[in-house]
Amino acid sequence: MRKFIVLLCVAMVIISCGGxxxxxxxxxxxxxxxxxxxxxxxxxxxKIIVEEHTTRKPLPVLSYKDKVQRYIHEFSGIAKSEMKTxxxxxxxxxxxxxxxxxxxxxxxxxxxxxxxxxxxxxxEGDRVYHDDDRSQECFRKYNRxxxxxxxxxxxxxxxxxxxxLFTFSQKDYxxxxxxxxxxxxxxxxxxxxxxxxxxxxxxxxxxxxxxxxKKPRRKDEKNKAVAVITSISNKxxxxxxxxxxxxSISRKYKISVEELRAFNNLVNNNIKVGQVLKVAxxxxxxxxxx
Numbered sequence: 001m002r003k004f005i006v007l008l009c010v011a012m013v014i015i016s017c018g019g020x021x022x023x024x025x026x027x028x029x030x031x032x033x034x035x036x037x038x039x040x041x042x043x044x045x046x047k048i049i050v051e052e053h054t055t056r057k058p059l060p061v062l063s064y065k066d067k068v069q070r071y072i073h074e075f076s077g078i079a080k081s082e083m084k085t086x087x088x089x090x091x092x093x094x095x096x097x098x099x100x101x102x103x104x105x106x107x108x109x110x111x112x113x114x115x116x117x118x119x120x121x122x123x124e125g126d127r128v129y130h131d132d133d134r135s136q137e138c139f140r141k142y143n144r145x146x147x148x149x150x151x152x153x154x155x156x157x158x159x160x161x162x163x164x165l166f167t168f169s170q171k172d173y174x175x176x177x178x179x180x181x182x183x184x185x186x187x188x189x190x191x192x193x194x195x196x197x198x199x200x201x202x203x204x205x206x207x208x209x210x211x212x213x214k215k216p217r218r219k220d221e222k223n224k225a226v227a228v229i230t231s232i233s234n235k236x237x238x239x240x241x242x243x244x245x246x247x248s249i250s251r252k253y254k255i256s257v258e259e260l261r262a263f264n265n266l267v268n269n270n271i272k273v274g275q276v277l278k279v280a281x282x283x284x285x286x287x288x289x290x
Contacts, residue, residue: 238252246266
């Protein structure tokens with residue numbers, strides 16, 4: 001009986017010790033990896049290019065005119081600096097930037113800070129892929145907008161096909177606009193007219209004057225100069241003949257079609273036989289660029 005009681009006590013002690021034992025784990029919890037979303041991978045013999053989605057600060061919602069004014073305010077200083085260094089009119093650089101980048105709101109500009117739509121060509125830096133003339137074409141990517149402006153200057157300065165541009169006066173933005181199209185910068189046939197319209201609508205040539213040390217003409221003075229030209233009497237104008245077009249007349253008088261339309265308040269290119277058009281003499285037109 002005594003042995004039974006001792007055994008019972010020992011059994012109870014063992015049971016109580018085993019029941020109170022706790023199992024703990026010292027294994028640390030692993031941090032959850034941050035997700036990476038890959039949109040484009042290009043693998044070659046020397047490098048792998050990975051483009052990731054990045055969060056961009058949304059631009060303010062503005063009218064097109066306000067977008068352009070914002071763009072001019074932000075980048076006119078850079079355009080003037082590039083003009084001083086490379087001789088490209090600031091008005092041309094700004095007009096191209098506004099047109100090519102959608103006044104800074106274009107997808108390519110937002111993703112790659114590429115303001116001039118320059119494709120990869122022999123580029124060895126970062127790149128992005130964007131639908132243009134063809135699907136998913138390769139475009140240059142920059143870290144800062146100023147790099148895009150500098151690359152634009154070098155792109156024109158270092159390529160032989162654009163060498164003729166640098167024979168034009170820095171005051172002659174119209175010849176620069178036409179020369180860019182003739183050299184193959186853009187496929188759009190109306191590219192020169194678009195650049196000229198942007199320059200004249202927003203008075204971008206005043207930045208050329210600032211770089212060249214000229215006192216910019218006030219807008220009302222420019223309008224007055226146009227008024228003097230348009231006040232040419234009918235006897236000094238040109239009477240439209242059969243087969244004439246605005247283009248052929250503009251070539252004859254060494255002015256642009258846009259100027260002819262402006263001089264005569266034409267809303268389109270339609271003219272009729274016998275109509276008298278006001279024109280500017282070639283020497284008056286050239287006086288502006290001397």
